[in-house]
Amino acid sequence: MVAASQLPPTNTIHTQLEEDFIKANPEWVKELEIMVTSKVKAEIQALSSFGFQYLTQVYLPLKLQEGDWI
Numbered sequence: 234m235v236a237a238s239q240l241p242p243t244n245t246i247h248t249q250l251e252e253d254f255i256k257a258n259p260e261w262v263k264e265l266e267i268m269v270t271s272k273v274k275a276e277i278q279a280l281s282s283f284g285f286q287y288l289t290q291v292y293l294p295l296k297l298q299e300g301d302w303i
Contacts, residue, residue, distance in 0.1 A: 246269050255261050268275070280292055295301075 246265050249255055250262060250265055255265065264275070268278075277288065277292070280288060283292075
């Protein structure tokens, strides 16, 4: 989890909650609502500031290779 000081503006999460593909997945809605309430966010959201290529070419392959996920 990431400290509240590192959160994106909450309107970003609120915007995500309005997306049809999010609304179609109640568990995702629940998780996003928890992030808003607790003022923390998932690790991958915290790393999004490094850019899409970092996430797809470095972070996610490493996580999958090492089996390092919850």
